[in-house]
Amino acid sequence: MAEESKGLTRAKEIYQDRSRRAKELKAQGKKIVGYTCIYSPLEMMTALDLVSYRVFGDMREPLTEADRGLPAAFCPIMRSCLDLGLKGRYDFLDGMVTAHACDPQEKTVHVWECLITHSYFHFIDIPGTLHEGAQEYFKGQLTDLKKTLESFTGKELSTEKLKRAIEAHNQQRALVRELYDLRKPDPPLISGTETLQVIKALMSIPVEEGSELLRQVISEVRERKDGPQKQAARLLVWGSTIDDTSLVGMIEDIGANVVMDDHCGGSRAYRTDVKLTEDPLDGLAYYYLVELVPPRTFREAVLGETRKDYVADLESRFSYLKDYAKGWNVNGVILQSVRYCDPHAFEVQGVEDYLNGLGFPNTYLEHDYSEGSLAPLRTRVQAFLEMIC
């Protein structure tokens, strides 16, 4: 048998055949729990020795079954997830932990529950604002999750186990940030395409294995001589989930380096650490409610203020993007979302205003979550590069 592959090669293999490792682990008796977005607290699953596995769509797979459960004018990513579920692609999952990250997800979860049977199912409600009481309420939601996970596994989720799991996930977050730092040089040491493959691989395997993969990738990337070439454009890509390399691959093909990203198939799950609090659920509640940046949550500079200061609000919502743009020395930002992704589409105006205020050129692309729909975007990306270079 060939030697087991490592680093970037291994990441690419997992990216291309995501469920292989999870199925191996299932055969060894482990339970696999699917999750649809980064709002599901993986730490609580890890603490109970469950393997968490991100449910993604597949933009290369034509939708043939989704219409059985979902309307046509609806989030194409959720449609694709359900389509794959109905085709049996997720049959190996023992359960699902889902969250009200956005309305399409909440609706899809109900339909999923109707049409696809798993032995365990849990849905977490997430408050839409950060007002007083929201965090306490959300902690209650995590307490409910703890109870159902305990009854599903027949094990107790002790404070000690949870703290150790939080540490393991924080370590992975730190490693991802270390990897992203390798995109700061010019040229970056790792391409946007390769980074996507690594992140998707992380979301498909247990946390310790993911961290080991990251260590291999980091040392390989530091040493290698065949990294990306220098390009005139260094781009930040923002928006809805990117779970396929085709869009970023196209951008990099045209002649740009994607050096930073802000979407939930990239940096969003790894931006900051979960604080280790006496009751670990406090740290988790704060992290998942306050620290995650997706646009689903209403944010403002001063809670409940009635006379709005737009500039201050933008700063409070998007200052992390300034850190990305400056820290990674980008000269352009591509805002992208799949069609019908309301949370991101509504956020575009604010992000544009914020970036324009900082002087970072940007362009907005909307696509249909299919490979074919990306081709016409080529002209826009190329024109954008002609504009900024």
Add this chain to the structure above:
Amino acid sequence: MTKVVVMDKDESILACIVGPTGPEQRRLANKVMEEALQQAGLSFDEIDYVIATGYGRINVPFADRQITELTCHARGVASFFPTVRTAIDIGGQDAKGLKINDGKLVDFVMNDKCAAGTGRFLEVMADTLGLKLENFGSTSLKSTSKVKISSTCTIFAQQEVISRLSEGASLEDILAGLHDAIAGRVARMVQRLKVEPDVVLTGGVAKNIGVVKAMKENLGCEVLVPKDPLLSGAIGAAILGKELTLKALAKGEPVLKKERRLEEVTFFK
């Protein structure tokens, strides 16, 4: 449509070809080029720089560089109207809004997903009404009370036109309504760029005086149209080619980075 413009260093046009692209011609860019060379009385070796633009830009193997139509349009429009700030191009396939500053493209919006808001919308209607597209503009100006037609979908609008006809609406009023629908849709898209004058309308649809009028009404400002609105992209490409050539010469660098031959595109074989 396929267009070729051959230009000298004083920006005088030596040859100009406009013709339908068609499925077969897509791989025969070399034939169109030969025709242009013949018109200009030049050999291919005498051409300093070739820029390919538009959807077909990847099908021109003898081009020295590909530049998107957005950049080329901006450059071309600015050469006719140096004070342009907003350019709107409505072609057969798509509609674009360009924000231009000092002759340079600084922002853009584009509709390339839907036939409504493109020249195709009017072509479909010409077919439905059994009229020649060329007569749309002048006929619509005779309208006394334009019919409201929804602009969200070409097929729905076509059904609306048929039902308005059966209700006895006049052709003039229907045409004025169609022009208002397409202009309104494109204007709303371009408003994302915060329209500033001078506003220039180009593309085949700009030849339709009815759409120009409707665009003025929708934007609430004057709308300029170049003499040959179909050629702004090709002229812009030629000017960019001239500029790249002069820049290379000024730096003492070779103008052409690779050998080129006037031959048909090979990847279709």
